[in-house]
Amino acid sequence: MNKTMKLAAVMLLGLTAPVMAQDIKVGTIFPLSGGAGPDGQTVTNAVKLMVQQINDRGGLLERKLVLISKDDESTPAVGVSRANEMIADKVDVVIEGWNSPVTLAMQPILARAGVMDITAVSKSDLILSGQTNPYAVRINSSNGFDAAVIAKYVAETLKAKKVAFLTQNDVYGNGFQAAVEAEFKKLNFAGEVIMTEKFAFKDTDFRVQLTDLKAANPDAIIVTNSSNSSGLPAMVEQYRQADLKSPFVGAVGIMLTTVFKVAGDANNGIVSADIFFPDLPPFTTMPESASFVAAYKKAYGAAPDKSAALGAAALQVWAHAVEATKSLDRKTVAEAIRGKTIKATVFGDAQFLPNGQMQPRYVLFRVVDGKNAKLEALE
Amino acid sequence: MTAIESRPPASMPLLRTACIVGVSVIGFFLPRLLGGTSAAYSTLTTIAIFAVMCYGVDVVLSYLGEVSLGHTLFWSIGGYTAANLSVKYGLNGWDTALATIALCVAAAAFLGAVTLRTREFVFSLVTYAAAVVAYEVAFNWDAIGGSDGIVGIAALKLPFVVTTFSGATEDELWPVAFVLLLLTLAFISRFRRSRLGTTALMVQMNPALAASLGVNPRRIRLAVFIISAPITGLAGWLYAYQRAYVGPDMFESYFLVMMLTAVVLVGRRVLIGPLIGAALLIAQQNLLSLGGDWNKIVLGSVLALVLIFWPAGLVGLYRRLSKNKP
Numbered sequence: 001m002n003k004t005m006k007l008a009a010v011m012l013l014g015l016t017a018p019v020m021a022q023d024i025k026v027g028t029i030f031p032l033s034g035g036a037g038p039d040g041q042t043v044t045n046a047v048k049l050m051v052q053q054i055n056d057r058g059g060l061l062e063r064k065l066v067l068i069s070k071d072d073e074s075t076p077a078v079g080v081s082r083a084n085e086m087i088a089d090k091v092d093v094v095i096e097g098w099n100s101p102v103t104l105a106m107q108p109i110l111a112r113a114g115v116m117d118i119t120a121v122s123k124s125d126l127i128l129s130g131q132t133n134p135y136a137v138r139i140n141s142s143n144g145f146d147a148a149v150i151a152k153y154v155a156e157t158l159k160a161k162k163v164a165f166l167t168q169n170d171v172y173g174n175g176f177q178a179a180v181e182a183e184f185k186k187l188n189f190a191g192e193v194i195m196t197e198k199f200a201f202k203d204t205d206f207r208v209q210l211t212d213l214k215a216a217n218p219d220a221i222i223v224t225n226s227s228n229s230s231g232l233p234a235m236v237e238q239y240r241q242a243d244l245k246s247p248f249v250g251a252v253g254i255m256l257t258t259v260f261k262v263a264g265d266a267n268n269g270i271v272s273a274d275i276f277f278p279d280l281p282p283f284t285t286m287p288e289s290a291s292f293v294a295a296y297k298k299a300y301g302a303a304p305d306k307s308a309a310l311g312a313a314a315l316q317v318w319a320h321a322v323e324a325t326k327s328l329d330r331k332t333v334a335e336a337i338r339g340k341t342i343k344a345t346v347f348g349d350a351q352f353l354p355n356g357q358m359q360p361r362y363v364l365f366r367v368v369d370g371k372n373a374k375l376e377a378l379e
Numbered sequence: 380m381t382a383i384e385s386r387p388p389a390s391m392p393l394l395r396t397a398c399i400v401g402v403s404v405i406g407f408f409l410p411r412l413l414g415g416t417s418a419a420y421s422t423l424t425t426i427a428i429f430a431v432m433c434y435g436v437d438v439v440l441s442y443l444g445e446v447s448l449g450h451t452l453f454w455s456i457g458g459y460t461a462a463n464l465s466v467k468y469g470l471n472g473w474d475t476a477l478a479t480i481a482l483c484v485a486a487a488a489f490l491g492a493v494t495l496r497t498r499e500f501v502f503s504l505v506t507y508a509a510a511v512v513a514y515e516v517a518f519n520w521d522a523i524g525g526s527d528g529i530v531g532i533a534a535l536k537l538p539f540v541v542t543t544f545s546g547a548t549e550d551e552l553w554p555v556a557f558v559l560l561l562l563t564l565a566f567i568s569r570f571r572r573s574r575l576g577t578t579a580l581m582v583q584m585n586p587a588l589a590a591s592l593g594v595n596p597r598r599i600r601l602a603v604f605i606i607s608a609p610i611t612g613l614a615g616w617l618y619a620y621q622r623a624y625v626g627p628d629m630f631e632s633y634f635l636v637m638m639l640t641a642v643v644l645v646g647r648r649v650l651i652g653p654l655i656g657a658a659l660l661i662a663q664q665n666l667l668s669l670g671g672d673w674n675k676i677v678l679g680s681v682l683a684l685v686l687i688f689w690p691a692g693l694v695g696l697y698r699r700l701s702k703n704k705p
Contacts, residue, residue: 033672073674076628081425081665084549088418101626104530108623112548113417124527131531132623171519171526 023066024059024328026051026315027091029082029106030098030120032071040098042304043120043311044069047095049292049299050315060319061326074098076105087113092328095314097138098307100124108132116330120314121307128355135334137352139310139317141275141360146252147179149273149362150222154180154249155189157364157378160219164195164246166209166235173198173224176251180222194218201227204234210242217246224251233262240266247271252362257305260373267370271378275360276309276347280377282361283346288316292346309346313358316345407557410550420549422665426658427556428618431563432634433641433653435611438567441647442579442603445499449490449506450638452513453483453608455629457615459517462529462625472537472620479616480609487608491601514630528626535620552621559617560654563610568650570606579603611638640682646692 028047030040051065059065068089072079079102086094087109093116097103103122110117111133119127119138128136154160165180167173181193195216197209213221221244225232232254239248250272260267276283283289292312296304304312320343321336322328339354351359365375405412413419432454439447460479464470470478494505518526534547535555546552570576582589582596589596619625641656664674689696 033675037672075631075633076622076624076626077631077633078664080622084418084421085665088416101526101528101628104528104626105622105624105628107530108532112623126527126530129530171521 023064024061025089025091026065026067027086027089027094027096028067028069028311029072029079029086029094029096029102030069031074031102032069034074036074036098039307040071042308043098045300046296046304046308046311047315049295050312050319053295054315054319060322061328072096072098072102072106074102076102079103079106080109082106083109086110087115091115093118093318093333095120095311095318097122097127100127103127104132107136111135114330116318116328116333118314118318120310128357130355135330135338135356137317137334137337137356137358139314139347139358141252141362142357143176143179145360145362146273147176148183149364150249150251151180151183151187151189153271153273153364154220154222155184155187155191158220158247158249161191162194162216162218163191164197164213164216164218164221165193166197166199166206166213166221166223166225168224168226169198169200172226176224177222191219199225199231201231204231206235206238207242210238210244213246214242214244219246220249221246222249222251223254225254228254228256229258229262232259233266236263236266236270253306255367257373260367260370264371265369267367270367270370271364273362273364274306275362276306277363277365277375277377278303278305278309280363280365280375282348282363286346286348288344289346289348313345313347313350317342317350317352317358320345403561406561407554410553415550417549420553422661424549424553424556424621426654426661427553427560428614428621429637429641429661430654430657431556431559431617432611432614433638433657434563434567435607435609435614436638437642437647437653438570438607438610439604440642442570442576442583443600444583446503446639447506447604447607448503448635449510450607450611451630451635452486452490452506452510453611454615454618454634455513455517455627456482456486457612457617458619458625458629459523459529460612461616461619462532463523465532466529472535476613476616479612483608483612484605487605488601491604494604495597495601510630510635514627517630518627524626526627528624528628530624532619532623532625535617546620549621552617556617556621559613563613564650564654566610571648571650575599575602575606636678636682640678640685643685643690643692644681646694649692649694652692652694 028044030043031037032040032044048067051067054060054065068086068091070082070085072082083094083106094110095118096106097119098121100122103119104124104126107117107127117133117136119136121140123140123143125142127138130136154163165177167177177196195213195218197212199206199209225235236259248270250270252273255270255272278293293304296308317337318333321333325332325336327333337352338356340352342350342352347361353359364378366378368374368376410419410423435453436447436450439445457479460482461475464475464478490506490509494502497505517523534545535552537544546555578589578594579599582594582599586596615629637660641653641660644656644659645652663677669677685692
């Protein structure tokens with residue numbers, strides 16, 4: 001009897017085995033070539049590492065994860081083709097998005113096909129508007145949150161009375177300035193904006209603006225500059241040469257490795273904020289984050305930056321939701337993320353707003369040793 | 380093969396019509412013959428749209444002998460018109476298509492008038508500059524989308540007599556793309572044999588003869604340029620519905636290089652040339668992709684090699700090879 005039971009069980013397993021053994025397909029679409037290629041490769045590598053870790057632990061829902069990575073070439077039209085290929089490949093989730101226009105172009109394609117879509121990096125507010133994808137999820141912080149943390153620092157920590165803006169004259173720069181000014185209003189900011197100096201994205205000579213700012217002598221200069229390999233380092237150098245006394249407060253996410261490499265110690269004293277650091281608390285004390293940093297260093301020989309953490313978190317969040325709901329269905333998985341808290345990610349316990357935005361946890365920092373990109377966290 | 384030579388023999392109109400109908404029917408069912416998968420529908424729909432986009436450039440290149448680098452402007456006008464009018468005013472597909480044609484004609488009339496006296500290099504440069512200016516406007520003007528573009532374009536709706544045709548998915552959009560392609564082919568084939576088409580060719584090939592016949596070359600140039608614009612514009616119009624998102628990327632060189640390569644690859648003044656060119660390029664990118672950087676290197680090299688060695692395209696190469704045979 002016992003033997004027959006066993007036999008039946010084995011047969012049953014045998015019958016269900018092909019279904020159970022079917023792999024779960026994870027797709028990534030990031031730029032892997034061109035100017036943003038290295039960045040997209042970093043995110044893809046982080047996702048790959050997480051997939052390996054889950055497979056090493058026995059997979060997800062007892063099924064193996066396979067990764068399909070594609071290159072959107074930073075071109076929306078190419079991204080659309082890649083999204084269609086993912087649909088043809090019948091992937092269970094797509095983690096995508098370095099450039100907002102590429103994300104916005106792929107979003108309706110994936111949504112129509114009912115594919116779960118997690119945006120890792122792209123920051124546009126339209127992504128979460130719900131118009132094209134009612135189940136959108138995004139890991140990176142939004143411009144609104146970024147502005148709030150900078151406004152709060154300037155108004156409440158620096159207690160600045162006179163504020164100046166040094167603003168990149170495009171949608172990014174002007175949008176960020178408008179958001180900071182809106183936050184000032186919300187905070188009943190007692191000071192005033194005494195000056196706004198503008199420049200173009202491609203500019204490398206800021207001496208005229210800096211001379212004006214020096215004469216006005218504000219209590220803080222809020223800077224947006226997304227040209228991190230030429231414009232921003234030049235600006236930092238010229239800010240030092242002009243010997244301005246006003247603190248340099250950089251917008252969230254502008255202090256990238258290239259700025260430290262080019263401008264070195266001229267960066268010392270700059271204050272800015274971001275949402276992930278491999279070597280600053282609280283991330284050094286979070287077990288999930290510390291183990292990710294160690295594993296990433298071992299696999300790729302360098303510490304992971306914010307974009308790597310965003311990619312890793314995207315996969316973790318999705319995997320936790322799949323595990324919790326025992327489902328791969330888009331709606332079920334998305335509803336387990338949106339408005340919920342996902343525990344133990346590289347960002348710690350990740351809280352999601354009802355619109356799918358991960359609530360960022362900012363760290364304000366000051367540059368102490370620019371040459372070695374050493375930062376100190378501010379409270 | 381000039382337009383004049385290629386005139387079909389008039390004695391067999393029935394056979395010719397039957398051939399055209401047969402090929403059209405096969406073409407219509409091609410996605411189903413290729414398996415009927417969503418990938419087949421989306422690839423073929425994209426090929427049809429991109430081919431129509433290329434035909435606008437083809438008209439200017441084949442019949443004026445000029446390289447327009449400004450047709451991304453008309454492509455974008457189509458996309459932005461469809462997006463803005465359908466999202467903000469809820470207009471249906473017919474209205475947005477009519478608006479696209481009107482705006483493209485207006486833009487082409489202006490640009491054509493400005494470039495009336497320019498030739499070759501200067502013509503290309505001025506058309507390119509126009510597209511660059513339009514890009515900056517689209518990128519910075521939030522009212523029409525700004526740098527983020529426009530999301531939430533609803534499915535294409537074409538009310539027809541008593542029923543409404545709706546194109547929400549790729550397999551529903553395919554008939555629209557296919558009909559647009561057929562109409563474009565019919566229009567181009569008619570244009571080749573029209574008085575305007577043949578005169579334009581004469582102005583390009585033998586300006587002295589044209590002048591002696593009292594032809595006003597500027598009028599002809601302007602007319603051909605204006606005709607070419609709504610063709611590319613309507614492709615952009617349908618692309619907006621296919622992608623459900625329109626942004627300043629429609630001005631990108633990706634589309635410009637696609638237009639130029641597809642047209643010169645097969646050869647000028649070959650009716651189905653741009654269609655074959657677009658199909659080859661999309662197939663390479665989607666089926667035989669070598670990765671982003673390599674794809675661009677391949678595309679650029681193909682364009683350069685064709686222009687250097689076989690300026691008449693694959694058709695010219697074929698003709699040269701077949702001539703060498705004993």
